[in-house]
Amino acid sequence: MTSPRADAHPADLSTEHLHSALEDPALASMNFLNEVANRYPDAISFAPGRPFEEYFQIEDVHRYLRVFCEYLEQERGLSPAEVRRTLYQYGRTKGIVHELIARNLTEDEGITIDPESVVVTVGCQEAMYLVLRALRADERDVLLAVRPTYVGIDGAARLVDMPVLPVSGEGPGIDLDDLIRQVRRARAAGLRPRACYVMPDFANPSGTSLDLALRHQLLEIAEEEDFLLLEDNPYGLFNGGDDRVPTLKALDRRRRVVYLGSFAKTALPGARVGYAIADQRVAGRSGAVELLADQLSKIKSMLTVNTSPIAQAVVGGKLVEHGYSLLAANVQERKLYAANMTQLLHGLARHFPAGATAAEGISWNAPTGGFFAVVTLPFVADDALLAYSARRHGVLWTPMSHFYGGTGGHHQLRLATSLVTSEQIEQGLGRFAALVADRTRTDWQLPAT
Amino acid sequence: MTSPRADAHPADLSTEHLHSALEDPALASMNFLNEVANRYPDAISFAPGRPFEEYFQIEDVHRYLRVFCEYLEQERGLSPAEVRRTLYQYGRTKGIVHELIARNLTEDEGITIDPESVVVTVGCQEAMYLVLRALRADERDVLLAVRPTYVGIDGAARLVDMPVLPVSGEGPGIDLDDLIRQVRRARAAGLRPRACYVMPDFANPSGTSLDLALRHQLLEIAEEEDFLLLEDNPYGLFNGGDDRVPTLKALDRRRRVVYLGSFAKTALPGARVGYAIADQRVAGRSGAVELLADQLSKIKSMLTVNTSPIAQAVVGGKLVEHGYSLLAANVQERKLYAANMTQLLHGLARHFPAGATAAEGISWNAPTGGFFAVVTLPFVADDALLAYSARRHGVLWTPMSHFYGGTGGHHQLRLATSLVTSEQIEQGLGRFAALVADRTRTDWQLPAT
Numbered sequence: 030m031t032s033p034r035a036d037a038h039p040a041d042l043s044t045e046h047l048h049s050a051l052e053d054p055a056l057a058s059m060n061f062l063n064e065v066a067n068r069y070p071d072a073i074s075f076a077p078g079r080p081f082e083e084y085f086q087i088e089d090v091h092r093y094l095r096v097f098c099e100y101l102e103q104e105r106g107l108s109p110a111e112v113r114r115t116l117y118q119y120g121r122t123k124g125i126v127h128e129l130i131a132r133n134l135t136e137d138e139g140i141t142i143d144p145e146s147v148v149v150t151v152g153c154q155e156a157m158y159l160v161l162r163a164l165r166a167d168e169r170d171v172l173l174a175v176r177p178t179y180v181g182i183d184g185a186a187r188l189v190d191m192p193v194l195p196v197s198g199e200g201p202g203i204d205l206d207d208l209i210r211q212v213r214r215a216r217a218a219g220l221r222p223r224a225c226y227v228m229p230d231f232a233n234p235s236g237t238s239l240d241l242a243l244r245h246q247l248l249e250i251a252e253e254e255d256f257l258l259l260e261d262n263p264y265g266l267f268n269g270g271d272d273r274v275p276t277l278k279a280l281d282r283r284r285r286v287v288y289l290g291s292f293a294k295t296a297l298p299g300a301r302v303g304y305a306i307a308d309q310r311v312a313g314r315s316g317a318v319e320l321l322a323d324q325l326s327k328i329k330s331m332l333t334v335n336t337s338p339i340a341q342a343v344v345g346g347k348l349v350e351h352g353y354s355l356l357a358a359n360v361q362e363r364k365l366y367a368a369n370m371t372q373l374l375h376g377l378a379r380h381f382p383a384g385a386t387a388a389e390g391i392s393w394n395a396p397t398g399g400f401f402a403v404v405t406l407p408f409v410a411d412d413a414l415l416a417y418s419a420r421r422h423g424v425l426w427t428p429m430s431h432f433y434g435g436t437g438g439h440h441q442l443r444l445a446t447s448l449v450t451s452e453q454i455e456q457g458l459g460r461f462a463a464l465v466a467d468r469t470r471t472d473w474q475l476p477a478t
Numbered sequence: 479m480t481s482p483r484a485d486a487h488p489a490d491l492s493t494e495h496l497h498s499a500l501e502d503p504a505l506a507s508m509n510f511l512n513e514v515a516n517r518y519p520d521a522i523s524f525a526p527g528r529p530f531e532e533y534f535q536i537e538d539v540h541r542y543l544r545v546f547c548e549y550l551e552q553e554r555g556l557s558p559a560e561v562r563r564t565l566y567q568y569g570r571t572k573g574i575v576h577e578l579i580a581r582n583l584t585e586d587e588g589i590t591i592d593p594e595s596v597v598v599t600v601g602c603q604e605a606m607y608l609v610l611r612a613l614r615a616d617e618r619d620v621l622l623a624v625r626p627t628y629v630g631i632d633g634a635a636r637l638v639d640m641p642v643l644p645v646s647g648e649g650p651g652i653d654l655d656d657l658i659r660q661v662r663r664a665r666a667a668g669l670r671p672r673a674c675y676v677m678p679d680f681a682n683p684s685g686t687s688l689d690l691a692l693r694h695q696l697l698e699i700a701e702e703e704d705f706l707l708l709e710d711n712p713y714g715l716f717n718g719g720d721d722r723v724p725t726l727k728a729l730d731r732r733r734r735v736v737y738l739g740s741f742a743k744t745a746l747p748g749a750r751v752g753y754a755i756a757d758q759r760v761a762g763r764s765g766a767v768e769l770l771a772d773q774l775s776k777i778k779s780m781l782t783v784n785t786s787p788i789a790q791a792v793v794g795g796k797l798v799e800h801g802y803s804l805l806a807a808n809v810q811e812r813k814l815y816a817a818n819m820t821q822l823l824h825g826l827a828r829h830f831p832a833g834a835t836a837a838e839g840i841s842w843n844a845p846t847g848g849f850f851a852v853v854t855l856p857f858v859a860d861d862a863l864l865a866y867s868a869r870r871h872g873v874l875w876t877p878m879s880h881f882y883g884g885t886g887g888h889h890q891l892r893l894a895t896s897l898v899t900s901e902q903i904e905q906g907l908g909r910f911a912a913l914v915a916d917r918t919r920t921d922w923q924l925p926a927t
Contacts (some may be wrong), residue, residue: 039759040759040760040761040767041733041758041759041760041770042758042759042760042761042770043760043761043762044760044761044762044763044773045615045763046615046670047612047613047615047760047773048611048612048613048614048615048777049615050776050777050780051612051762051773051776051777052762052763056776056779059779079567079568080567082562082563082566082567085562085566086562087543087547087561087562087565090543090565090788091540091543094536094539094540098536112536113531113534113535113536114531115748116536116539116748117531117534117746117747117748118528118529118531118747118748119528119742119747119748120748151600151750151782151785151786152782152783154780154781154782154783155781155782158780158781162497162637163496163497163500164496164497165497166494166495166496166497166498181780181783184779184780184781185780185781187780188611188777188780188781221495284490293568297566298566298567298568299564299565299566299567299568299569299786299787299788300786300788301600301782301783301784301785301786301789302786309490309491310488310489310490310491311489311490311491311492311493311496312489312491312492312493313492313493313500313501314493314494314501318489321490321491324493324496324500327499327500327505328497328499328500328637330505330508330633331499331603331607331630331633331634331636331637332603332604332607332633332634332637332781333600333601333603333604333750333782334601334603334630334750335750336600336750337600337748337749337750337751337786337789338748339539339748339749339788339789339792340750340786340788340789343788
């Protein structure tokens with residue numbers, strides 16, 4: 030960044046008179062994480078939750094585009110001029126790959142939906158924004174979110190000035206008693222809890238998955254207490270071993286679930302294509318009933334107009350090429366992520382064997398898939414320790430406090446396994462063990478930086 | 479759309495408890511315009527302000543992608559692995575074509591900017607949203623906009639609950655006295671006028687351009703009265719004959735202008751790539767001074783994370799291919815649009831010659847470029863007349879009242895010339911003249927539909 034500070038002119042504006050989200054501590058801490066990563070490019074990084082990129086080739090983009098155009102001509106019966114128009118012009122606000130998404134959900138998730146209930150979005154982040162913007166009618170509307178929480182939902186909620194009430198995610202992934210308590214307490218205070226955000230499969234950042242019984246109970250509670258569930262599912266395909274548990278949306282019989290879909294981990298992040306499934310019926314003032322998807326579409330028309338048809342074509346081509354199955358498209362990736370997670374968990378067990386002094390007070394969870402595991406330490410794992418870890422030991426990770434809005438997780442850190450090689454996991458865990466040994470020396474002090 | 483009304487289940491939600499923008503009359507009227515267009519596909523349409531698509535070929539997308547990747551390797555020195563990562567992964571929040579945009583602005587507009595002040599966005603619409611979200615700190619913040627106004631800015635303002643105060647756009651394109659009056663009246667009422675939205679070149683919908691003197695005065699007023707100018711410039715490149723007038727941003731010496739850029743008309747709408755130039759200095763609570771672009775970037779990180787690098791690569795490739803000049807890239811298009819506008823204005827003069835009975839009370843403006851002209855009629859040109867015009871005469875246009883939020887323009891309509899052929903203009907004007915003759919019959923009554 031340039032440094033306008035050096036300029037003699039005074040500032041033109043002040044954040045005091047801009048939206049308050051711009052002074053959120055969360056933004057500063059995200060900045061800090063990026064800076065550390067940039068300052069130590071040679072460190073082994075368990076920080077980014079990005080998908081493995083080495084199976085991708087630029088040529089794939091060209092092929093996906095061609096496959097999608099063939100699909101438009103051959104399966105949808107478009108003329109060459111219509112195909113050209115589809116890619117070139119402004120398009121349908123709700124998107125052009127909605128039918129492919131519906132087929133994909135049937136194929137991979139056993140979810141049957143009307144393609145009209147799909148809104149294709151600029152990544153899952155826009156889907157979150159659209160849903161929260163629709164639900165936030167006035168200052169009484171609040172969102173619930175399982176803590177620790179993916180930072181993206183906090184960001185979207187900030188933009189619509191919607192408070193996020195934390196629900197404990199300890200133990201099995203969500204504390205249902207706490208959920209009910211939070212909902213009722215909010216109602217008693219005159220607030221309207223509109224929805225609860227949850228990532229039931231291999232959650233970011235905890236790695237935790239909800240079991241089937243818990244999912245059924247959660248759906249029951251949403252019905253009884255009258256709120257929606259916002260189910261975010263970027264990692265569900267990456268189960269390591271056992272059978273996959275059905276999504277909330279697959280179990281949803283009463284339209285309680287808005288499903289937030291992402292192609293960032295299963296197709297490619299660079300397309301920035303995600304979607305919402307919003308099959309809820311909305312009564313309008315005129316008496317007409319429309320799908321919630323159509324309400325989200327109206328908001329999208331004021332926000333981004335439509336998702337790039339070229340970007341959608343890339344994702345659509347990948348879906349067509351693999352018979353609408355992202356499980357089929359991710360055979361290599363699924364193996365790799367499962368192997369990485371197994372190696373990480375075995376490595377932690379080897380470095381911190383039960384009964385050993387250095388392992389005292391150290392524990393970790395054992396996700397059966399996904400990108401993330403969480404280590405709990407007998408000492409604080411904050412930004413200062415991360416900076417030290419990077420500089421002194423050449424290993425990066427993410428302090429869990431970032432996912433608690435600064436109110437918890439102080440002794441925990443997240444390890445991401447998606448972007449590292451087997452060698453890096455091995456070496457990185459060695460460095461991490463050295464950091465722990467270093468930090469648990471009785472005379473340890475964080476050196477001034 | 480499916481009809482959930484047929485279902486026996488009651489609605490799940492009501493718009494009463496959703497964001498109030500969802501019941502905006504503007505949305506219903508947009509819907510109406512789309513429905514009319516869909517119902518009469520064989521009508522000749524002067525309605526859509528879409529760019530001419532027949533010069534585009536799907537193969538262009540492939541070539542632009544290849545050109546951009548070569549640029550990354552050869553000019554930016556990226557390795558093949560880095561090029562792959564650039565297209566595949568999440569990217570820089572402010573975008574990856576900022577340097578190309580800076581070069582393009584130097585080339586085509588004589589604007590010199592620091593590439594760090596560019597935020598690449600999902601179409602110009604997202605740029606509008608980001609700026610308004612930043613500026614709207616609380617309920618005192620208001621926007622000014624020249625009426626008639628492009629509907630996109632109204633939409634973005636609705637999403638951040640920011641009132642839009644109209645400024646008269648009569649005559650030369652903006653009534654500066656009215657502007658000052660509106661600003662002072664708002665201040666006196668305890669409001670904070672933060673910015674005035676203006677499209678100085680071939681405005682949508684009026685077709686009007688501001689002359690140089692007016693631009694200088696506008697900049698002066700913005701400085702004296704202390705607000706920003708949001709300059710939206712999608713059509714500036716499409717001047718028909720005379721030399722182009724410098725943009726406000728090119729004349730801006732005191733960082734009063736946030737420039738909103740679009741590639742939808744000059745590259746391709748399907749990329750959904752636009753940008754904001756925000757070089758204003760913003761003082762933060764910590765005392766640090768950052769560019770407004772960096773504040774917008776923070777908001778973007780919570781809204782869409784980043785603009786698809788694949789979509790950016792398509793636009794970037796087009797810029798590189800034409801030596802960073804969109805004037806050079808649009809030689810054919812510029813000729814076509816200029817010829818269409820000339821033909822339209824000549825055709826109107828032929829069909830409605832001065833002194834003829836049918837021409838009584840009919841007038842039109844004479845834009846020297848762009849996509850739009852406005853016809854003023856001696857009768858109301860509303861949605862009902864449009865429906866009649868489509869059904870009975872097979873010609874479509876846009877009632878100007880849509881651009882006045884229903885508070886004006888009742889006797890006016892917009893004719894767009896960008897998506898019609900020469901034959902269609904000829905035939906369409908004949909049909910339009912028949913509508914006018916029909917409507918001015920003394921016994922005319924709008925038939926019940």
